Amino acid sequence: MIDTTKIILAGEGGQGIQTIAKVITEVAAEQGLDVSYIPVFGVEQRGTPSVAFIILSHEKIYYPRFDSADYAIILQKRAVASVLAYINKKTKVVFDSSTVSVRDLPDEAIHSFGIPATQIATEKFTPKAFNLIVAGKLSRVLNLDEDQVWQKIEKLLGKKFKTPEIKEKSRQAYLSGRKYIFELKDFSRPTFQPATGKIIIKNAEKTAQILPERCKGCGICIVKCPVGALKFSDTLGVFATPVPEIDLEKCIACGNCFRFCPDGAIAVEKNKKLK
Ligand code: SF4
Numbered sequence: 001m002i003d004t005t006k007i008i009l010a011g012e013g014g015q016g017i018q019t020i021a022k023v024i025t026e027v028a029a030e031q032g033l034d035v036s037y038i039p040v041f042g043v044e045q046r047g048t049p050s051v052a053f054i055i056l057s058h059e060k061i062y063y064p065r066f067d068s069a070d071y072a073i074i075l076q077k078r079a080v081a082s083v084l085a086y087i088n089k090k091t092k093v094v095f096d097s098s099t100v101s102v103r104d105l106p107d108e109a110i111h112s113f114g115i116p117a118t119q120i121a122t123e124k125f126t127p128k129a130f131n132l133i134v135a136g137k138l139s140r141v142l143n144l145d146e147d148q149v150w151q152k153i154e155k156l157l158g159k160k161f162k163t164p165e166i167k168e169k170s171r172q173a174y175l176s177g178r179k180y181i182f183e184l185k186d187f188s189r190p191t192f193q194p195a196t197g198k199i200i201i202k203n204a205e206k207t208a209q210i211l212p213e214r215c216k217g218c219g220i221c222i223v224k225c226p227v228g229a230l231k232f233s234d235t236l237g238v239f240a241t242p243v244p245e246i247d248l249e250k251c252i253a254c255g256n257c258f259r260f261c262p263d264g265a266i267a268v269e270k271n272k273k274l275k
């Protein structure tokens with residue numbers, strides 16, 4: 001972390017924006033940093049805007065002026081408008097690519113990093129844990145202690161972990177964010193190199209082909225697949241967003257994914273070898 005770091009977190013009521021902000025600022029304060037945290041939200045209910053302005057500093061913060069963000073964390077498409085004034089070409093933008101597209105971001109957001117947090121949380125952990133994936137990633141980037149952050153999450157969210165299983169899944173979601181395979185420094189639209197070549201997956205009846213250099217990670221194919229044969233993988237596409245992977249055992253070769261893909265990035269053929 002540089003001497004002073006400014007972070008804006010934006011989403012909607014019910015997404016845990018203020019809880020993440022409290023976790024980050026309380027742990028940073030315990031680690032000896034000077035901290036400013038200004039919450040802005042409407043009535044606390046799902047759907048209303050919720051924004052947190054955070055400043056962490058190794059020096060005394062005399063005046064918490066927040067004019068631009070070093071990091072902007074966006075958890076909802078409707079929240080993009082809340083951060084526009086604070087994003088410049090140096091801001092590192094982390095967004096939930098399950099709900100926000102890179103196309104929703106301003107042109108200044110050239111360092112953007114999509115985590116399909118809602119998708120990962122729903123598939124691997126528990127749907128509500130998507131914010132813990134983001135909290136994990138952010139706390140790692142800020143060099144906040146892994147155990148201390150989890151203890152703070154437990155303290156603030158403990159009552160919501162109704163069973164030991166939910167608590168453990170939530171912890172795993174947090175740790176997955178900490179260990180998310182990609183580093184922020186790798187994610188820059190102008191310099192990022194997507195995975196190259198064709199990804200070919202075959203079984204006895206079908207062959208699937210995915211072209212990461214074309215895939216924008218929009219997720220349309222995943223939504224349109226009638227049998228749930230597609231999900232996001234760890235391979236990155238053209239905007240540093242994950243490309244889909246196919247379970248050919250589930251796939252019925254209906255053709256929806258490649259009919260709806262706006263970029264010709266995916267194809268499935270039945271009983272025919274793709275070139
Ligand atoms: S061909 Fe149809 S079933 Fe197979 S992955 Fe594409 S949308 Fe899903």
Ligand code: SF4
Pocket residue numbers: 214215216217218219220221222243244260261262263264265266
């Ligand atoms: S393969 Fe096409 S539809 Fe699927 S995520 Fe990539 S760009 Fe979107």
